[in-house]
Amino acid sequence: MKKFINAVDQVEDEMVHGMVKAYPQYLKKLGCGNVLVRAEKKTDKVALISGGGSGHEPAHGGYVGKGMLDAAVAGAVFTSPTPDQVYEGIKAVATDAGVLMIIKNYTGDVMNFEMAGEMAEADGIKVAQVIVSDDVAVDGSTWTVGRRGVAGTVFVHKIAGAKAETGATLEEVQAVAQKVCDHVRTMGVAIGPCIVPAAGTPGFELGEDEMEVGIGIHGEPGARKEKMKPINEIVDELLDKILADLDYAGKEVAVMINSAGGTPLMELFVIHNHVADVLAGKGIKIYKTFVGEYMTSIEMQGFSISLLCLDEELKELLDAKADTPAWKA
Secondary structure, three states: OOOOOOOHHHHHHHHHHHHHHHOOOOEEEOOOOOEEEEOOOOOOOOEEEEEEEEOOOOOOHHHEOEOOEOEEEEEEEOOOOOHHHHHHHHHHHOOOOOEEEEEEOOHHHHHHHHHHHHHHHHOOOOEEEEEEOOEOOOOOEOOEOOOOOOOOHHHHHHHHHHHHHOOOOHHHHHHHHHHHHHHEEEEEEEEEOOEOOOOOOEOOOOOOOEEEEOOOOOOOOOOEEEEOOOHHHHHHHHHHHHHHHOOOOOOEEEEEEEEOEOOOHHHHHHHHHHHHHHHHHOOOEEEEEEEEOOOOOOOEEEEEEEEEEEOHHHHHHHHOOOEOOOOEO
C-alpha cells in the first residue's frame, strides 16, 4: 500500500486538523473527537448535523457552513461515528429551535445517531431526523437494511440547510428534507477499488475487463459484476434503473455526476454528455447540473448519477445562498 500519510492510526485526526487549518473561517473542531462545527454558531434557527465514516470527503465536513450543515461527525474510515461523538456535536450546535439529524441508511449510522438523539432529548434538546436511502441498486446489502444512503444525501444537506436559514421550524425543515429523500435516486458503478488505510489491501477485486454495477460508497458489492462497456451503454444501464424507480416524466431535475474519488473530470463530463442527451430525449428538463467530487470513496475508480425531481420550493432552496468549504452558491 502506498499512500501519502504518516501513520494509519493518525489519518482521520490529521485530516480533520488539516481541514480546520485550511478553512478556519468556516470550521472549528470540538475537543471530544473528530466533530466539526461552524466557526460561528447559529443562535436562533434549526441546526443540522450529519456525518458518517471518514473517506467520503468532501462529505461531510466540507458541507459545514452557512446554508448547509452546522456540524459534521467523522468516524474512522468507512466506520460509523460513536453515539458520544454525535451527542457532543448535537449539544455544541443546538438552539432553542432544535436540531435535525441527516442520517445515511447504514445500520451503524442509524443506530448511533438515534442513540445520540435520545441522549440529547433527555437533556431537553428538540431533535428530529431523516434517513436518506437514495441508492436504487440494491435493497439490503453489506451494512444496510434496505436501500443505502449515497451521494443524494448532499442534496438533502443543501436544501434542508437552506430551509433552516429561512427561520423555518424544526418540523418544516424535517418535512422539506424528507421531500428531498423521497424524490432523489442514485446509482453508481466502479472499475477499480479503494484501499482503506487500516486494511492495507484493495476492498474488492475486479478483472481487467470487469466493472461492479451498483457499487456502494464503502466498496461493498453492487448488483452484479459485468464486462466493461462503452460509457454511453453504462450510463444507459444506470439511468434505466433510476428512471424506472420514480416518475420523472415531464419533470425538472437536478443532476449530480459524482466521482468516487478516482474518476477524473474528463470522464465525468463525458458521462454527463450522454446523461443530458438521454434526459432530453425523454422530455426531462435539467434545471441544474453538478459535476465533481461530492461524496467519494477514498480513491475508488467509479462514479454515480443522482437525479432529484424538483418543484418550485426545492428549486428555490437549491438556488439559495450557501457558503461552505466544498459548496458555494
